[in-house]
Structure formats: C-alpha cells, structure tokens
Amino acid sequence: MILIGQFDSPFVRRVAITLELYGMPYEHRPWSVFGDADTIAAYSPARRVPVLILDDGEVLIESAAILDALDQLAGADRALTPVAGAERRRALKICALASNVADKVVALIYERLLHEVTSPVWIARCGDQIRGLLDALEAERVVGGSPWWSGERLSQVDITVGCVLRFLSEAQASLFDPAIWPALAAHGARCEALPVFQSIQQPFYVTPPRKE
DSSP states (O other), rough: OEEEEOSSHHHHHHHHHHHHHOOOOOEEOOOTTTHHHHHHTOOOOOOOOOOOOOOSOOEEEEEHHHHHHHHHHHHHTOOSOOOSSHHHHHHHHHHHHHHHHHHHHHHHHHHHHHHHSOOOOHHHHHHHHHHHHHHHHHHHHSSSSOOOOTTTSOOOHHHHHHHHHHHHHSGGGOOOTTSSHHHHHHHHHOOOOOOHHHHHHOOOOOOOOOOO
C-alpha cells in the first residue's frame, strides 16, 4: 500500500497510526497539498490528503472511508472501530466531533495564509465552533473514567482525538487551554506517550502555495 500526505495532518496521521497498529506495511509519500497539488490530483481530484493506494491499485480517499476499509481488512475481531450498534454510533460521533475541530483549524490556517485581509467575524466563528466542539469532547471523555475512551483497549476514537489535539495545539495553540479541558489534555498526553504516536509525527508546518 501507498499512503500519500504529510504526518502533520491529523487525517493522514490517524491513517498511518492505524496501519502501524494493524501491522499493514505501506510506503509513505509525504506530498504537500500545496507544493505537490498537481501530483496529488492524479489520485485525488480535490487535491486533498490522505490518499491510500491499495496493493491491487484501488485508490481510497477521505480518512473516514480509508479507516473503514482498513477495519474490514483487519477483521471484526481486530477492528479499531466497533462494527455495529450503539457502540459504533458513539465512536463515529466522537470521531466526527474531533474531525470537525480539525476542519475548523484548517479553515483558520487558510484564512490567514491565503487572505491579505482576514475576516474577524469568520475567525471568531471558527474559534467559537472549536471551543464548542472541545466542550462536547471533554464531556464525552470524562464518562466512565477508563484508561482509554471505551475501556482498556485503544480504539479509533482515541487515535483520532489524539491526532486532532496535537494538530490543534501546534497550529492554533491559543485555542486549547489544558486547564479548561483537562480530560482532553490528559488524553492527548497519554496518546503521545505511545511508541506508535512518537514514531509517526511531524511538526506542523504550512508549505506556502506556489506563486503563479
């Protein structure tokens, strides 16, 4: 398999960590959505990452779809996301909340990177959305008090939230106060202490778009 995208993206990183945990070998191509946009377009028309090329040549796009395919390849007994029922719905909900945080962080990055005159209204709205999402995630995390989100076993929820928290804390550090969201801060630290998280990481950096 071939994984396209840089590890400072929480979406790419969560796919890579999942591949490692499943023991699925892959080649990594750390292409930038700005610097390598035309190359990425050959696989993803939207020029977005991650992209995963399977061994048979099939191309998968969007991290949620990629993770669903990897869960199926791993099998129900090993799947990092519950396969059915209320547990699956809750896991997908939490992953969606975390993914929305990442989407809003990306929106703020692009607003400041691409516009000479930024919109205070838009920046404030994104900030409010991020804080609201973090409040929801904090409330979900304190339920149960288990080592990981759903018990003793690391799941896709843990991976996704951990990757998003790292991205948020590096890309928009002013929006994440550990004192306000202590359960999330502890969760992020627990994830980053794992060898698989330490082996798959990249300091956040935006490759500026090429000037025409």
